[in-house]
């Protein structure tokens with residue numbers, strides 16, 4: 479499949495299980511026509527290693543920036559979220575320009591998806607609540623209208 483975009487990002491663990499750890503890993507993200515895939519990455523050799531996960535483009539319901547919190551480490555200043563049925567996948571770009579590029583490209587690709595969200599959460603889901611609206615249910619309806 480042709481590669482549309484490829485960049486090294488930090489990603490937050492999706493915490494699919496209640497017991498999953500909250501951690502951040504450097505991964506190589508590759509956008510193709512159908513999928514966003516992320517791979518383990520050898521930074522020294524600049525080489526792609528094993529596939530760690532992927533999200534199908536047609537399952538994405540929303541793509542948006544996330545509000546950067548105070549005292550954020552310098553490698554996590556440009557977060558964005560890819561929301562699909564599993565919840566949000568949080569990704570951190572190295573610059574605002576790279577983030578803009580990905581968000582723009584992804585928004586274009588998901589524009590015609592069946593399930594789209596009108597509202598989203600502009601802050602992170604963390605420690606069992608949404609930091610924007612303090613709702614304690616992960617599936618809780620977004621608290622801000624998504625602008626395009």
Ligand code: 4IP
Nearest residue numbers: 490491492493494495498499501503505530531
């Ligand atoms: C893992 O932590 C990694 O962060 C995984 O990310 C992540 O999977 C796991 O989350 C999390 O438990 P450990 O390496 O310390 O085990 P990656 O796959 O990039 O290595 P996701 O789902 O975020 O890809 P859960 O929720 O899958 O358990």
